[in-house]
Amino acid sequence: MKIMPQFIKDPLPVTNLGERHVPAVLLVDRSGSMSGAPIAELNQGLIEFGNALQEDQLALGRAEICIISFESNVQTETSFRPASEYQAPTLSVGGLTALNEAIEAGLDAIEARKEEYRSLGVSYYRPWLFLLTDGAPTDTEKESAAKSRLQEAIRDKKVVYMPMGIGSADTAKLQSYYPPETAAKTVLKADAAHFREAFVWLSSSLSVISNSDPTMTDTVKLPPTPSIITVGI
Amino acid sequence: MATYYGRFGTRYTTAGQLGSGGEGTVYTLSGYNSIVAKIYKDSRFPDGNSRAVMERKLKAMLAMNVPYTVSGVPRFAWPQDILYENNVMKGFIMPEIHTKYKIYDMYRGGRNAVREKLYPDYTWKYSVQFAYHLAWLVDYLHSYNIVIGDFNQSNIAVDVQSGTVVIIDCDSFDIRDPITGEHFPCTVGLPEMLAPELQAVGNLSQAAFTKSSDYFSLAIHIFRLLMDNADPFGGVITTGASMSSIPANQAICNGECAYVRNVPGKKIPSWSQKPEMLPPEILGLFRRTFDYTALTAKKNISRRATAYDWAMALQPYGMAEPNPLLKRCPVNRKHVYPAHNRRCPWCEQEAETKTQGKPAVKTAADRTENKTTDRSRQKKKKKKNPWPGRFFRAAVVSALLAAAYRYYTVQESGRAEKAKDLFWEGQQGAAISAPASDSSVPNQGNSAVSVPASDSSAPNQENSAVSASASGSPVPNQGNSAGPAPASSESLPLQELLAGKADGSDDELYGTAEEEKTEYILEGSDSRYIAEEELYPLTQQEIQLARNEIYARHGRRFDTDWIREHFEGTDWYTPQYDPDYFDQNLTAEFNEYEKANIDVITAYEERMGYY
Numbered sequence: 001m002k003i004m005p006q007f008i009k010d011p012l013p014v015t016n017l018g019e020r021h022v023p024a025v026l027l028v029d030r031s032g033s034m035s036g037a038p039i040a041e042l043n044q045g046l047i048e049f050g051n052a053l054q055e056d057q058l059a060l061g062r063a064e065i066c067i068i069s070f071e072s073n074v075q076t077e078t079s080f081r082p083a084s085e086y087q088a089p090t091l092s093v094g095g096l097t098a099l100n101e102a103i104e105a106g107l108d109a110i111e112a113r114k115e116e117y118r119s120l121g122v123s124y125y126r127p128w129l130f131l132l133t134d135g136a137p138t139d140t141e142k143e144s145a146a147k148s149r150l151q152e153a154i155r156d157k158k159v160v161y162m163p164m165g166i167g168s169a170d171t172a173k174l175q176s177y178y179p180p181e182t183a184a185k186t187v188l189k190a191d192a193a194h195f196r197e198a199f200v201w202l203s204s205s206l207s208v209i210s211n212s213d214p215t216m217t218d219t220v221k222l223p224p225t226p227s228i229i230t231v232g233i
Numbered sequence: 234m235a236t237y238y239g240r241f242g243t244r245y246t247t248a249g250q251l252g253s254g255g256e257g258t259v260y261t262l263s264g265y266n267s268i269v270a271k272i273y274k275d276s277r278f279p280d281g282n283s284r285a286v287m288e289r290k291l292k293a294m295l296a297m298n299v300p301y302t303v304s305g306v307p308r309f310a311w312p313q314d315i316l317y318e319n320n321v322m323k324g325f326i327m328p329e330i331h332t333k334y335k336i337y338d339m340y341r342g343g344r345n346a347v348r349e350k351l352y353p354d355y356t357w358k359y360s361v362q363f364a365y366h367l368a369w370l371v372d373y374l375h376s377y378n379i380v381i382g383d384f385n386q387s388n389i390a391v392d393v394q395s396g397t398v399v400i401i402d403c404d405s406f407d408i409r410d411p412i413t414g415e416h417f418p419c420t421v422g423l424p425e426m427l428a429p430e431l432q433a434v435g436n437l438s439q440a441a442f443t444k445s446s447d448y449f450s451l452a453i454h455i456f457r458l459l460m461d462n463a464d465p466f467g468g469v470i471t472t473g474a475s476m477s478s479i480p481a482n483q484a485i486c487n488g489e490c491a492y493v494r495n496v497p498g499k500k501i502p503s504w505s506q507k508p509e510m511l512p513p514e515i516l517g518l519f520r521r522t523f524d525y526t527a528l529t530a531k532k533n534i535s536r537r538a539t540a541y542d543w544a545m546a547l548q549p550y551g552m553a554e555p556n557p558l559l560k561r562c563p564v565n566r567k568h569v570y571p572a573h574n575r576r577c578p579w580c581e582q583e584a585e586t587k588t589q590g591k592p593a594v595k596t597a598a599d600r601t602e603n604k605t606t607d608r609s610r611q612k613k614k615k616k617k618n619p620w621p622g623r624f625f626r627a628a629v630v631s632a633l634l635a636a637a638y639r640y641y642t643v644q645e646s647g648r649a650e651k652a653k654d655l656f657w658e659g660q661q662g663a664a665i666s667a668p669a670s671d672s673s674v675p676n677q678g679n680s681a682v683s684v685p686a687s688d689s690s691a692p693n694q695e696n697s698a699v700s701a702s703a704s705g706s707p708v709p710n711q712g713n714s715a716g717p718a719p720a721s722s723e724s725l726p727l728q729e730l731l732a733g734k735a736d737g738s739d740d741e742l743y744g745t746a747e748e749e750k751t752e753y754i755l756e757g758s759d760s761r762y763i764a765e766e767e768l769y770p771l772t773q774q775e776i777q778l779a780r781n782e783i784y785a786r787h788g789r790r791f792d793t794d795w796i797r798e799h800f801e802g803t804d805w806y807t808p809q810y811d812p813d814y815f816d817q818n819l820t821a822e823f824n825e826y827e828k829a830n831i832d833v834i835t836a837y838e839e840r841m842g843y844y
Contacts, residue, residue: 016341017504018463020425058387061341084345121469121502 029133071095099137100146135170164190368543382419
């Protein structure tokens with residue numbers, strides 16, 4: 001397993017060790033192309049996300065959030081910590097869009113946290129990888145590696161990929177990171193008004209009352225949300 | 234704001250929104266302050282028939298006329314009226330439950346926990362009391378032939394003011410119409426709470442929720458309350474299998490509860506309370522419910538502890554203090570625990586949690602150490618990777634207490650003392666001297682040769698021992714009159730012992746001890762009577778070894794791998810006799826101590842459900 005130390009710097013200890021956790025990584029774009037309204041929208045969205053977290057106390061005790069930002073470089077804003085400790089960062093823009101490197105970093109961070117769960121005997125739901133971007137990566141030389149790693153992780157049910165478009169996002173680009181065979185290549189629109197849906201999805205994925213086959217709960221069943229953009233293959 | 238009409242034309246107008254869930258929204262009503270309205274979302278009823286069924290179910294619930302208020306407190310949000318809009322059933326009226334707290338807020342401990350804010354003096358006794366209330370409530374509902382079904386942690390509210398639990402979402406209950414006899418089954422459930430017989434059902438709308446399946450969920454709630462929010466089916470996977478490759482509910486299907494039985498490849502997390510902390514009769518109820526395998530799951534259903542069993546077993550521990558069944562830790566007054574514990578299990582847990590530094594690295598080291606049989610390698614390792622187990626620490630603490638205690642005896646009687654070796658004999662009662670066997674002996678596989686590096690491993694207890702010494706009073710908190718000294722006699726000057734710790738010469742001290750250890754779990758089980766109290770701190774595996782130790786002294790061989798490996802790792806064991814031959818011909822050689830001790834251990838194992 002590959003652990004990149006800079007992405008596991010000072011994570012906070014896991015709380016509520018006896019409960020099933022859901023780790024979530026937010027990959028947030030703060031490249032130059034995000035300047036102006038998009039970054040303001042993103043910063044507001046991160047605050048909304050925190051507010052939405054507070055509304056579900058069960059999920060608040062089980063979710064863990066890690067925020068990784070990217071421009072020319074990839075930077076961990078906050079390492080994994082209980083959702084109850086969530087603090088929205090304020091991001092400024094500048095630089096290129098190392099989106100692919102950020103995907104690798106996010107998957108690494110998830111692997112590291114999972115290893116910690118295992119050693120503590122903490123069970124977990126499938127991790128979430130949120131990608132908030134206007135969708136124009138510049139590190140294209142890393143794209144095929146990052147893409148195939150993410151696609152494999154999605155196929156192996158190791159991660160739930162949840163791209164969220166900001167501003168006039170390149171939806172087709174974000175969808176291309178899904179495995180080709182995925183039927184519903186969901187891309188959420190991440191404007192401030194709809195941002196909390198991201199967490200509603202996250203929290204309902206762990207408190208959803210199942211009346212279907214309970215052994216199949218690792219397939220994500222989500223309630224309908226009005227702002228989905230679903231495009232067929 | 235919307236207006237609905239009740240069954241007999243009562244007009245209800247919604248005011249504010251209280252909350253919204255997957256299947257409906259709850260509103261306050263203008264002009265009413267003790268009732269609220271739950272209005273279903275239209276998506277709740279995919280067809281007209283499902284809406285009609287729910288309407289009949291609500292009518293049946295009204296006809297049942299169950300007293301939902303007991304001693305002036307609502308205990309569950311039972312429907313009071315049915316709400317219609319244009320003659321279409323839209324929802325129902327129910328009593329308002331004045332709380333936003335849920336039972337999981339009582340599971341969760343720690344500094345910032347909600348329960349600490351609600352009850353600054355929250356102790357384990359509160360957890361017992363909530364558990365009692367919950368068991369009582371289940372029993373009450375069952376007495377009306379109501380099955381809760383979807384008995385999950387979000388459906389159990391905690392009424393802080395009255396200190397009771399309240400079940401919400403009654404419309405999912407499994408009930409029968411008292412007049413028509415129509416059965417309205419529960420069709421939803423949260424997988425992590427479901428009994429094994431329901432886990433296998435493909436579609437829960439076909440599932441048969443029963444009182445027994447409620448008992449299973451009830452036991453999970455009680456386990457989390459009493460065991461500091463541990464998951465009874467959780468644990469550290471020691472096989473190295475990827476956790477994500479294990480289906481979420483496999484543990485419940487297979488009965489992988491490491492707290493009540495030895496589950497291969499799974500061990501209790503080090504941060505968790507040990508099941509032996511629980512009163513034996515309560516642990517016994519957990520055994521009846523959780524001790525099964527995939528093969529015996531069905532057969533085991535009828536064995537489950539009932540809500541009545543739980544209520545009866547919990548009630549004595551929930552009584553007000555002074556309660557002879559409870560002890561309060563002399564060091565931390567917020568630590569309350571069952572009186573059979575010789576040491577404060579919460580202090581031990583805290584000491585354990587503090588050592589949770591870099592768990593990922595530690596685990597890797599643990600695995601290596603477990604696999605190796607090379608002692609010298611372990612010796613080298615021990616300084617780098619001190620075993621952080623509470624077990625060993627407990628042994629050290631008990632030895633310190635024992636030493637302090639004996640220090641008085643010796644000073645008073647003026648007898649001479651022998652130092653270090655006796656210190657180590659003193660801890661034999663508690664510390665297993667396990668050889669480097671594989672991980673089949675969880676929790677202590679490498680304890681004997683590891684060294685606790687942190688001097689602060691259990692500062693509280695050490696301090697209490699010291700202060701006791703200074704004031705000349707007996708060592709506090711020993712609990713039983715037998716005193717703290719497990720097995721041996723004589724003493725070690727306390728100052729010397731503590732000085733040794735203070736100047737960092739632990740390794741030397743412990744190193745010496747390692748050479749001299751005799752590697753018995755129960756020292757002298759062939760030459761003295763073992764008291765049952767000596768078994769309390771031991772794990773199930775240790776007790777098993779302690780019993781077999783008596784046979785091993787006579788040279789019996791063992792078929793079970795981990796037992797054989799344990800004894801082969803000791804200095805004193807000489808395997809001579811085939812097990813069958815020995816059992817048929819040589820058990821008569823046991824002396825009266827040995828016979829009596831086998832009986833004591835066997836009886837204890839039976840009572841604890843280890844057989």
